[in-house]
Amino acid sequence: MNFSLTEDQLALQETARKYARERLPSFASHCEIHDEAPPAELVREFAEMGFLGINVSSNYGGLGLGNVEALIVIEELAKVSGAVAFPVFESCVGPVRAIEHFASETLRQHVIPAVCRGEKMVAVSMSEPNAGSALTDLTTKGVRQGDRIVLNGTKRWCSGGGHADGYVVYCRLSDDPGPKGIGAVYVEKATPGLSFGAREHLMGFRGVPSSDLIFEDCAVPLDHVVVPAGGFKQLMEAFDLERCGNATMALAQASGALEDVIAYVKERKQFGKPIVEFQAVQLRLAEMAMRVDAARLLIWRAAANAEKGLPSILESSMAKCFANEIAREVCGHAVQLMGGYGYSREYPMERRLRDAWGWGIAGGAVDIQKVNIAAAMVGRRFDQRR
Numbered sequence: 001m002n003f004s005l006t007e008d009q010l011a012l013q014e015t016a017r018k019y020a021r022e023r024l025p026s027f028a029s030h031c032e033i034h035d036e037a038p039p040a041e042l043v044r045e046f047a048e049m050g051f052l053g054i055n056v057s058s059n060y061g062g063l064g065l066g067n068v069e070a071l072i073v074i075e076e077l078a079k080v081s082g083a084v085a086f087p088v089f090e091s092c093v094g095p096v097r098a099i100e101h102f103a104s105e106t107l108r109q110h111v112i113p114a115v116c117r118g119e120k121m122v123a124v125s126m127s128e129p130n131a132g133s134a135l136t137d138l139t140t141k142g143v144r145q146g147d148r149i150v151l152n153g154t155k156r157w158c159s160g161g162g163h164a165d166g167y168v169v170y171c172r173l174s175d176d177p178g179p180k181g182i183g184a185v186y187v188e189k190a191t192p193g194l195s196f197g198a199r200e201h202l203m204g205f206r207g208v209p210s211s212d213l214i215f216e217d218c219a220v221p222l223d224h225v226v227v228p229a230g231g232f233k234q235l236m237e238a239f240d241l242e243r244c245g246n247a248t249m250a251l252a253q254a255s256g257a258l259e260d261v262i263a264y265v266k267e268r269k270q271f272g273k274p275i276v277e278f279q280a281v282q283l284r285l286a287e288m289a290m291r292v293d294a295a296r297l298l299i300w301r302a303a304a305n306a307e308k309g310l311p312s313i314l315e316s317s318m319a320k321c322f323a324n325e326i327a328r329e330v331c332g333h334a335v336q337l338m339g340g341y342g343y344s345r346e347y348p349m350e351r352r353l354r355d356a357w358g359w360g361i362a363g364g365a366v367d368i369q370k371v372n373i374a375a376a377m378v379g380r381r382f383d384q385r386r
């Protein structure tokens with residue numbers, strides 16, 4: 001067992017950290033103030049840096065590195081801003097990976113190289129007005145008509161909704177009830193019959209556009225099926241990697257907060273001395289650091305054990321749940337340690353707290369992760385309906 005990063009991983013981390021600290025703060029505040037996604041020019045720059053598709057096969061334009069490498073970079077970028085890091089998150093651990101793992105070669109070639117070049121962004125659309133935690137209650141339906149699948153239904157809370165160029169849409173592709181009827185199709189933004197609801201206004205996640213997706217007789221070619229009916233288990237396996245990405249986005253809010261607050265408490269003076277001299281401040285710092293390190297180790301364990309495939313539901317749910325919970329706590333401590341400055345919108349600290357909260361709802365609420373963990377521990381699923 002080795003708890004150290006390799007030389008190459010350390011070099012990648014350092015490159016990402018330096019780039020993020022120097023290049024991203026102005027984009028971060030623009031995204032936050034105007035609630036706008038990062039500009040296309042920055043996304044193309046991510047592509048030039050190799051950040052879009054770090055762990056995607058080189059056959060499709062990625063760097064062909066591992067999941068750990070992708071998560072290392074995501075953490076460094078998201079320490080500065082989750083919104084700015086979002087395109088990297090989507091390309092490395094989001095719906096693009098489901099396309100890479102399960103879709104036809106035609107669809108892979110159509111989507112993935114363009115994502116790695118920074119020309120296309122893909123979002124995932126699973127949730128519906130009446131299907132959140134109970135995802136298998138989703139009702140959006142795709143019916144085969146000749147050489148097309150015709151979709152009808154409404155999806156909710158899609159991060160990237162109205163902004164992304166393509167969507168991996170979970171839907172019913174057969175009449176089988178529950179998970180058995182569920183698969184996923186890829187739908188391009190300009191497809192007739194797809195429209196978008198009003199822009200959502202969330203507590204955090206400013207700079208990550210979100211909206212409903214409305215499908216009214218929206219027809220897509222048959223080769224846009226990512227996973228046919230019966231493939232819900234496969235989709236959830238790919239989602240185990242997204243969970244590690246979600247956990248990393250949450251962790252980054254905490255680790256970024258900790259880095260900034262260490263500098264702050266060394267500089268800020270009260271009662272004639274830097275506030276780091278007060279033992280209560282020292283204890284808070286230690287508690288924050290223990291949580292950040294433990295979350296990172298859980299995430300890296302899940303990702304490292306999955307190098308040959310996708311992470312396990314047990315390890316990815318543990319990593320997500322823990323990182324989600326500590327991120328809220330650690331960012332709260334950081335806001336407190338900065339006093340009035342922590343609570344002011346002039347500084348990025350309060351943004352981290354708002355963003356951190358969202359990751360514990362997105363991708364499955366923390367309590368749902370705990371149910372997953374207990375189920376994996378005892379070796380059976382717990383039926384939530386009985």
Ligand SMILES: Cc1cc2nc3c(=O)[nH]c(=O)nc-3n(C[C@H](O)[C@H](O)[C@H](O)COP(=O)(O)OP(=O)(O)OC[C@H]3O[C@@H](n4cnc5c(N)ncnc54)[C@H](O)[C@@H]3O)c2cc1C
Pocket residue numbers: 123124125126127131132133134156157158159160202205358359361362363364365366367368371384
């Ligand atoms: C910032 C953000 C980004 C998102 N991005 C996306 C996206 O890109 N694509 C997408 O498809 N969706 C997205 N979502 C939606 C997200 O996946 C859902 O909000 C989430 O799954 C919870 O569903 P819900 O909101 O319907 O809450 P509900 O399912 O109504 O749950 C509410 C609460 O009830 C409790 N609860 C429910 N069922 C159980 C149970 N069985 N056991 C214990 N407790 C339970 C939990 O505490 C839960 O938090 C996003 C959400 C947020 C907040």
